[in-house]
Amino acid sequence: NAGVTQTPKFRILKIGQSMTLQCTQDMNHNYMYWYRQDPGMGLKLIYYSVGAGITDKGEVPNGYNVSRSTTEDFPLRLELAAPSQTSVYFCASKPQGPQETQYFGPGTRLLVL
């Protein structure tokens, strides 16, 4: 199993550009998450999904959109990139149930200039 994979690893965007961060998991997990980690800070939840076709906002959703058309994929869309979105983005997944552990991807570093 590859676990949770994210692409790209690093990207530079210009202000106003758009892009999609890809996240795929091969563990058949129902729950998936997007977090962002700003320099010197902990991770903050952007969006989450409890299954295909179901998404909901986390703590910091503004400026982002998500979709979940399959169990495996959970892409994060930035429509109009802003410098405040410069961050490291982590995708995570877990099986249903609070006792289950979240598995994190390696992260995508995004720089908006």
Next chain:
Amino acid sequence: AQTVTQSQPEMSVQEAETVTLSCTYDTSENNYYLFWYKQPPSRQMILVIRQEAYKQQNATENRFSVNFQKAAKSFSLKISDSQLGDTAMYFCAFMKVGGGADGLTFGKGTHLIIQP
């Protein structure tokens, strides 16, 4: 909403020493989980240990153990016989059971440096 506070931005100890990282949290929930995650320079988030709030016994994983004080809302991590590979950022995290699909709330982290 929950908050997680880590009051030690950075700590440094000698190899083989024991070190304790502090974490406090604020919540009105009674049913929750607490976690410690390690983030080495590779940025990969690695689960170190977790504690279920309903369990009174403190969790242990090899050299890592916690001191969970529910009434005080305190959740410290003790690393025994520290090793150079323990150098990393350590994040304390909170998960409310049944809300936000088990999303995690993180503290700001403690940068732990193990000196040779």
